[in-house]
Amino acid sequence: MTTVVAKEKLREYETLYIVRADANEQVLEKANKRVFETLARLNGKVVRFDNLGRKKLAFPVAKNPKGIVMLAGFLSRDGRTVDELQRNLRMVDDIVRIHSMRIGDEIDPETKPAVELTEDKNKIVDVADEPLRPDRDDRGRGRRDDFEAYDDDFVASA
Numbered sequence: 232m233t234t235v236v237a238k239e240k241l242r243e244y245e246t247l248y249i250v251r252a253d254a255n256e257q258v259l260e261k262a263n264k265r266v267f268e269t270l271a272r273l274n275g276k277v278v279r280f281d282n283l284g285r286k287k288l289a290f291p292v293a294k295n296p297k298g299i300v301m302l303a304g305f306l307s308r309d310g311r312t313v314d315e316l317q318r319n320l321r322m323v324d325d326i327v328r329i330h331s332m333r334i335g336d337e338i339d340p341e342t343k344p345a346v347e348l349t350e351d352k353n354k355i356v357d358v359a360d361e362p363l364r365p366d367r368d369d370r371g372r373g374r375r376d377d378f379e380a381y382d383d384d385f386v387a388s389a
Contacts, residue, residue: 240337241306243278244313248320249328252285252297258325259299266303267348269319273312278343279304293327306340 246266250259263280270277283300292298307313313331320329 238339238341239308241276241308241340242310242333243304243306243335243338243343244331245279245302245304245334246313246316246320246329246331247300247302248326248330249288249292249298249300250323251295251325251327252299254299254325258323259301262320262323262326263301263348265319265323266316269316270303270305270307270312273307273315275312275316276306276340276343276345277303278306278346280346280348295327298327304334306338306343 250262281302283302285297285299287297317329317331320326
C-alpha cells in the first residue's frame, strides 16, 4: 500500500518598502540583504524582487517627496514571517514606509522559482518624473471646435 504525501501549500505575499531618496547604495544593499536573510532564516522563498527606482511619491512620506521603491514577493507558511520581516525592515532608519499584502493562498512552491539578490537590484535608478496621466489635450478627445461637425450630423439625422 502506498501512502500519498500531500505537498505543503504556502501563501504568497508581497512587501513594498520605500527607502529615502537621498540614501546611498550601501543603505539600499543593507536593506535588501536584510530581506533575503530574514526570509531565509524563516524558511521563506523569495520569488520576486524588483527595484522600481527613485520615484516621485503621490504624497510626501515622512517629509520625503521622492523615494526609492523596492518590491519583494515571497512564499511563506504563515503571517508571522511577514511580521518578522516588517520588524527587521523597521530597524533600517532610511526606510520610510513598509506595506505588505497577501497575494494568494495554497501556492505550490514548486511552481515558483526562487530568485537571488543581484548587484543590479542595489543600484539607484532614476525614473522620469513624468505625470502618470497626460494633459487633457493629449488624451485624444479633441477640442471643442472638433465636436461641432459631429453636432451638425446628429441634428441633420434627427
